[in-house]
Amino acid sequence: MYSKRICFLASLFIAAVCLPVSAEGLDRLFPEPGLVPGWNAQGPPEHYAAETLYEIINGEAELYHAYGFREMAAITYIPEEGDGYTDITVYLYDMDTPENAFGVYSSYRYPDYDFDRIGTEAMVSDYGVKFYQGPYFVDLSFSDASEPIRLAGAEISRAIAEAISAPPDPPAILNLLPAENQVDKTARYAAKEMLNQSFLPSGLEARYRVGDREVTGFVILFDEPDQAAEALGKLGEFYLSSHASTVEADLPGEKGLAVETAYQGILIAAVKGRYLGGVRELNSAEEGIPLLKQILARF
Template identity: 35%
Template sequence: MRRLNILALGIMLAIGMLASCSRKDKTPEKPVESSAPADAAGMLDLVPEDPGVAGWARQGEVRFFDEDGLFELINGAAESYFVYGFRQVAAVEYGNPAHSSPILLELYRMEDTRNAFGIYRSELQPDADFRSIGAEGYIGETGLNFWAGPYYAKLVVYEDSEELRREMEKFALRLAERIGVSGDLPPEVALFPEKDLVPHSIRFLPADVLGQTYLREAFEARYRSGGGETRVVVLSPGGEAAAREALDKYRIFTATGGEVIREVSSPGDGGFVGKDAYYGPMAALQSGGRIAIALGGTSADAALRQAAACLAEK
């Protein structure tokens, strides 16, 4: 019996030692920082120690995160950034002795201008207070977002203060100057006529447009007229044949859950009108390598007119 007790004690001690070693070896997880990001030097120039706003200075080091570290920086929101061609983010804090809150900056480098516009508009708040910063920006109680070129900037303070909002705006203007690229919207925005267009409703959809894997890289906008709202999607699948194939697939999809009411031979190369299972009235048209799909509104004919108007724009 004594021998068994000694044996049991030995096993318990061994287990304890292994557990102790395991605890010593296990260190808290930290955000994965890019060890040598290819464009770190370029981004570093955009977040200098002196941001050009009186009294403010960079505190600590600039942290760079790539795809591996983005989950740690912004948690579950990372997936949406990957969809928009995320490349890298620089995270930095600026302080001013005259203010109790620092300004926290996250500067995202996306794949290109379209994707920077896309991620910015995807996070746009419906009650946004817009500012002429970069290509477009808006300010809230404790935050300011804007985009310019391939960059998307997000500034945050800890206090709801008019004075801090003014400082954020000055800070953002200086940052936009350093980025120094054209403030133009993507050229595809011109595809949408201004009549009845809901302001700031145009967005870029990189993938799975309308839930369809074969519809990619589209721009969409919302229109309000006659008491109804219409969602219009415009995309170029890659040539006339590819556009025809995509339209045929969408016709089958519409008929499966809703109804194809009739075919139309014009405008453009024609298409069809029908009833969508979710939006109701709808129309889909092709013109060369471009497709326009209008969903919702007061009638299928109204949707057809709206789709045709978008195809008419060059």
């Protein structure tokens, strides 16, 4: 009796491991047959969980894991009158939150790319489309740059975006960065280790025009004010141990830091509540104080 129970539990475990990952949840977002004229799915979607994602995007899986990856479904579309070499592969990622989906999307984005209004925002090229909407990040890969495949790719992208129930509004967290003088398409969200520091949590950054130059403004997000103040102290210790020097500056906020770094110019930062705002790559502390005040005024 005991051995039968063990075998029964083991069979349940094996079945659970082999089941598709939330197949219905992601598969419903793919276009139905005939929705994009002349193109059909080559086969059913394939599904990937956290432990198997590397099998299909080896080398990039860590990026998605850093942003709260939950699951992914992939499907390939081929033309009805194809040559056997033309296809569009769609990778649909559930990133759990709109912030995480934007974070992955923003890690690929550069201002000089071409963009389209698909989902919340889309990057388009001759060989693919990347867009995000709600908690989903969608990546389409084209086998060639011909016009028919690019037009079909755009139609598939729009069909997926329309099937996503989440509104196409950007994540509200982006409002923590001032829009004035922000360089378009440069905002990024990091899920952890802001400023490449293991002791810092998630945050935002964007490029800003200051005079005839560009600098980086940032916001780091904490749960409690004490955590923000403690992190500012650790940040100062890190820079001073890395041959930075302190700079005299009349900074806004509850507690501030101004240092001249070895490779990133002058950095100024200040705490306000549970947030830590800052500006880096400055020629002088005074140059960045107006932007720092704008950042702190957002929270």
